[in-house]
Amino acid sequence: MDIQLNGVSKSFGDQLAIDHVGFTINSGDICCLLGPSGSGKTTLIRLMIGALAADTGSIQIGETIMPNMSMLHKIGFMPQNDGLYDDLSAEANLEFFGSIYKLGKPTLQQRITEVLTLVDLTADRKKLVRNFSGGMKKRLSLAIAILHQPDVLFLDEPTVGIDPILRRQIWDQFQAIRANGTTIIVSTHVMDEVLECDRAALIYNGRLIAFDTVPRLLEQTENGRVEELFLIAGREGGTDHA
Numbered sequence: 001m002d003i004q005l006n007g008v009s010k011s012f013g014d015q016l017a018i019d020h021v022g023f024t025i026n027s028g029d030i031c032c033l034l035g036p037s038g039s040g041k042t043t044l045i046r047l048m049i050g051a052l053a054a055d056t057g058s059i060q061i062g063e064t065i066m067p068n069m070s071m072l073h074k075i076g077f078m079p080q081n082d083g084l085y086d087d088l089s090a091e092a093n094l095e096f097f098g099s100i101y102k103l104g105k106p107t108l109q110q111r112i113t114e115v116l117t118l119v120d121l122t123a124d125r126k127k128l129v130r131n132f133s134g135g136m137k138k139r140l141s142l143a144i145a146i147l148h149q150p151d152v153l154f155l156d157e158p159t160v161g162i163d164p165i166l167r168r169q170i171w172d173q174f175q176a177i178r179a180n181g182t183t184i185i186v187s188t189h190v191m192d193e194v195l196e197c198d199r200a201a202l203i204y205n206g207r208l209i210a211f212d213t214v215p216r217l218l219e220q221t222e223n224g225r226v227e228e229l230f231l232i233a234g235r236e237g238g239t240d241h242a
């Protein structure tokens with residue numbers, strides 16, 4: 001499913017968090033939302049999943065104008081702070097979230113087995129989440145986000161605090177999920193992660209300063225480093241509002 005944003009703005013009180021943002025993410029792409037802390041990435045994701053309503057502009061996923069409750073079962077969301085239950089096992093967490101999606105018992109048990117395999121937590125399925133490492137919790141959050149086989153998957157800074165080896169494994173998992181036809185939107189402030197994506201939206205102070213395929217974005221730089229694009233935008237005055 002593709003995602004279209006047109007002239008989307010959102011304020012909190014008198015603070016303009018998202019300023020007239022528009023772009024289209026193609027179905028089946030991995031698109032990264034790249035920007036420093038506080039630039040508006042989480043707000044943009046919350047707008048796209050329909051957890052927030054835009055003040056102006058429109059957001060459409062496939063043919064559906066957001067927000068729309070009927071899209072909930074087609075969307076997967078991995079929040080920045082995982083919403084896991086520490087006193088439950090990995091398996092019980094998956095059963096709980098699966099029941100929210102109203103997956104029938106046989107389907108749910110089959111999906112639990114599949115997603116635990118994908119995130120490499122099969123051996124830990126009976127362990128309490130309280131005893132999980134940070135990386136294991138991230139992988140379980142990812143498993144929950146894809147349990148109901150969403151068409152579109154939103155990942156809010158999924159690799160924060162993750163060591164480079166595990167980060168590689170997690171990106172391999174994203175690529176495997178995408179290979180099944182899922183559109184993935186992933187926010188990050190790690191410039192290197194852009195290289196994993198088909199397209200990138202560069203966000204600064206709530207504004208879209210660039211949106212293109214990753215090769216075309218890199219062509220616009222002198223040294224092939226994505227951070228240059230933020231510096232160029234700053235020099236051109238595109239980043240000067242508070």
Ligand SMILES: Nc1ncnc2c1ncn2[C@@H]1O[C@H](COP(=O)(O)OP(=O)(O)OP(=O)(O)O)[C@@H](O)[C@H]1O
Binds near residue numbers: 038
């Ligand atoms: N519910 C809210 N109420 C008031 N201000 C908010 C709210 N949510 C976000 N903001 C503000 O909007 C701006 C964008 O925040 P947002 O969380 O979207 O940025 P971000 O790029 O996701 O940052 P980070 O990388 O640190 O998660 C920030 O200035 C933030 O303080």
